[in-house]
Amino acid sequence: MFIQGNEACARGAIKAGCRFFAGYPITPSTEVAEELARILPNYGGSFVQMEDEIAALGAIIGASWSGLKVMTSTSGPGFSLMQENIGYGQITETPLVIINVQRGSPSTGQPTMAAQGDMMQARWGSHGDYEPIALSPSSVQECFDFTIKAFNLSEKYRVPVIILTDEIIGHMREKITIPDEVKVTKREMPQEKPEDFLPFKADENGTSPMVPFGEGYNIHVTGLTHDERGYPDTSSPKAHSKLVKRLCNKVLNNRESIVSVEEEFCDDADIILISYGAPYRSVSAVVKKGRSEGINLGSLKINTPWPFPESQVLKAAEKAKDLVVVEMNLGQMVHEVESVARDKANIHLISKIGGELHKVEDILSKIREL
Amino acid sequence: MSNDKVTTQRSENPFMKYLRKDRLPHIFCAGCGNGTALNTFFRGMEAAKIDFDNIAMVSGIGCSSRIPGYVKCDSLHTAHGRAISFATGLKMGNPNLDVVVFTGDGDAAAIGGNHLIHAARRNINLTVICINNNIYGMTGGQISPTSPKGSFGSTAPYGSIDKPFDLAELVVAAGGSYVSRWTAIHGLQLANSIKKALNNNGFSFVEVVSQCPTYFGRRNKLRTPVEMIKAFKENSIVKKKADKMDQEELIGKIIVGEFVNNPRPEFSENICKLSEEKCGKVQLVKSAYLNEF
Numbered sequence: 229m230f231i232q233g234n235e236a237c238a239r240g241a242i243k244a245g246c247r248f249f250a251g252y253p254i255t256p257s258t259e260v261a262e263e264l265a266r267i268l269p270n271y272g273g274s275f276v277q278m279e280d281e282i283a284a285l286g287a288i289i290g291a292s293w294s295g296l297k298v299m300t301s302t303s304g305p306g307f308s309l310m311q312e313n314i315g316y317g318q319i320t321e322t323p324l325v326i327i328n329v330q331r332g333s334p335s336t337g338q339p340t341m342a343a344q345g346d347m348m349q350a351r352w353g354s355h356g357d358y359e360p361i362a363l364s365p366s367s368v369q370e371c372f373d374f375t376i377k378a379f380n381l382s383e384k385y386r387v388p389v390i391i392l393t394d395e396i397i398g399h400m401r402e403k404i405t406i407p408d409e410v411k412v413t414k415r416e417m418p419q420e421k422p423e424d425f426l427p428f429k430a431d432e433n434g435t436s437p438m439v440p441f442g443e444g445y446n447i448h449v450t451g452l453t454h455d456e457r458g459y460p461d462t463s464s465p466k467a468h469s470k471l472v473k474r475l476c477n478k479v480l481n482n483r484e485s486i487v488s489v490e491e492e493f494c495d496d497a498d499i500i501l502i503s504y505g506a507p508y509r510s511v512s513a514v515v516k517k518g519r520s521e522g523i524n525l526g527s528l529k530i531n532t533p534w535p536f537p538e539s540q541v542l543k544a545a546e547k548a549k550d551l552v553v554v555e556m557n558l559g560q561m562v563h564e565v566e567s568v569a570r571d572k573a574n575i576h577l578i579s580k581i582g583g584e585l586h587k588v589e590d591i592l593s594k595i596r597e598l
Numbered sequence: 599m600s601n602d603k604v605t606t607q608r609s610e611n612p613f614m615k616y617l618r619k620d621r622l623p624h625i626f627c628a629g630c631g632n633g634t635a636l637n638t639f640f641r642g643m644e645a646a647k648i649d650f651d652n653i654a655m656v657s658g659i660g661c662s663s664r665i666p667g668y669v670k671c672d673s674l675h676t677a678h679g680r681a682i683s684f685a686t687g688l689k690m691g692n693p694n695l696d697v698v699v700f701t702g703d704g705d706a707a708a709i710g711g712n713h714l715i716h717a718a719r720r721n722i723n724l725t726v727i728c729i730n731n732n733i734y735g736m737t738g739g740q741i742s743p744t745s746p747k748g749s750f751g752s753t754a755p756y757g758s759i760d761k762p763f764d765l766a767e768l769v770v771a772a773g774g775s776y777v778s779r780w781t782a783i784h785g786l787q788l789a790n791s792i793k794k795a796l797n798n799n800g801f802s803f804v805e806v807v808s809q810c811p812t813y814f815g816r817r818n819k820l821r822t823p824v825e826m827i828k829a830f831k832e833n834s835i836v837k838k839k840a841d842k843m844d845q846e847e848l849i850g851k852i853i854v855g856e857f858v859n860n861p862r863p864e865f866s867e868n869i870c871k872l873s874e875e876k877c878g879k880v881q882l883v884k885s886a887y888l889n890e891f
Binding site for chain 2: 415
């Protein structure tokens with residue numbers, strides 16, 4: 229199948245079991261909504277165009293509690309509007325997927341040009357302490373595969389999961405393979421009877437089964453700090469600390485099973501290029517060209533910017549003298565690399581903004597200067 | 599009963615069975631109209647022959663939005679102003695549920711105004727009970743979009759200077775298919791309106807003009823609940839009568855009654871129909887729990 233990255237996200241969502249999409253048109257993400265408006269009814273699902281992105285996220289959270297897998301898509305300005313409800317999704321442990329097709333920013337910025345400027349907003353754009361999961365595809369196939377993975381992670385950990393793609397990957401067309409069968413994580417009902425079930429009781433690192441509305445469990449879901457029954461408990465320091473730490477730990481303590489990186493030629497590399505999303509396409513070419521010129525380059529491709537793959541980056545720093553972060557912003561993930569690896573390797577940033585991908589020769593000439 | 603003995607035993611309120619007793623006492627101030635609103639809701643619900651077990655409640659932020667937390671049903675206490683958007687998703691995801699939204703004037707008409715008018719436009723089958731006390735109670739008495747011109751609040755120390763929203767008329771204009779307004783003194787009429795709202799297959803909006811003696815009354819020379827109730831009684835004018843009066847005569851009056859009862863095609867049904875046309879099957883509910891679709 230020869231399709232666009234945005235369409236591949238839509239197809240991946242259907243394959244993962246998404247049956248509800250609420251969204252608001254915004255360049256360069258609109259094709260995700262358009263494709264789902266067209267195909268969701270064919271699968272017994274529903275599509276709603278909402279009045280704004282705040283409503284879009286509200287609607288998918290409501291639909292998630294009705295018992296459906298849900299998604300929305302947007303770009304920078306809409307992602308900003310969604311932030312409050314992302315926090316609501318975090319504290320209420322609501323599975324949902326957000327596709328953010330990043331564009332030049334801040335503000336209205338460059339609607340039709342690519343960027344990776346929302347990496348930090350994806351991490352802590354909503355108020356308060358929480359740990360997000362975010363995936364960053366660098367090809368159309370990965371748009372499809374990562375969307376399925378996003379749904380599975382979202383169901384497993386009961387968290388909002390964000391796909392951080394961009395205008396280049398979203399609008400690019402490539403041939404992809406759609407497998408007949410994919411591994412899909414479904415929701416489980418609790419073993420307990422309604423009167424015995426505590427909807428927010430979980431071990432320190434975990435979460436509990438999610439019961440949909442209408443099953444007689446009489447669940448109270450609130451954005452307030454709540455106890456195991458879901459009842460507000462807003463002035464107890466202990467209750468707040470217990471809840472927020474559990475929510476963070478269910479991601480942080482499972483970091484190694486959530487993170488995904490791909491190494492190429494790292495074992496004998498003197499310089500390792502770290503990238504995620506669209507710039508990986510340039511980096512991949514740079515590594516091959518560099519090696520043909522006798523420069524021992526390696527590549528560490530980050531598929532999951534959040535939670536940050538700390539041990540994998542540290543390992544790269546132990547192998548190579550220099551780590552070069554290539555990203556389409558003025559330096560966001562480079563700070564994470566620095567905090568993990570600054571004692572082990574020299575860290576450099578090759579940044580580019582304006583909407584165009586890094587040129588292979590531009591990266592190589594900077595590497596030759598190291 | 600003999601004169602020297604005072605009976606303290608009272609029979610339990612018949613609607614107590616619908617409440618989460620383990621969450622009582624509630625947080626509402628003495629004299630608040632929220633209790634009346636919930637009481638008339640249950641009366642309307644029973645009159646409408648709606649199965650309580652099929653009700654799901656959604657609310658935003660504010661005093662009135664705390665109501666669903668005390669009701670023994672599935673409830674979603676959401677972000678400020680956003681209740682109707684969450685309710686839209688919940689209803690779309692499971693059209694079998696009777697979805698009821700409890701909201702207030704600040705929640706529904708200020709921060710959530712956009713969701714209110716769009717849900718009315720879509721005519722999605724939600725029953726919105728908007729408890730309008732003309733003030734932000736939870737945050738301590740700031741003026742709201744429905745505060746009467748000249749009324750005082752902590753953010754209007756010299757009196758509110760702009761024109762308030764007429765919420766019932768706003769929802770009529772936006773396309774709501776059942777709209778009514780009563781005050782907290784109109785128990786019977788309110789219960790009857792709530793019954794009609796629950797039975798209306800479309801967007802229903804019941805505005806309950808309610809007293810907040812703590813914050814509105816105190817700053818507006820209506821210090822006690824009784825004074826506020828009296829003011830409602832003196833100033834309420836039934837819509838049919840109000841329609842024959844001119845604007846000057848209506849200053850300071852509360853127009854009560856049914857504003858519209860005009861059923862039209864409902865949104866979630868239309869979406870389900872689309873599904874049926876496209877794939878020959880009705881929309882799947884709770885599909886996240888299925889192995890196969």
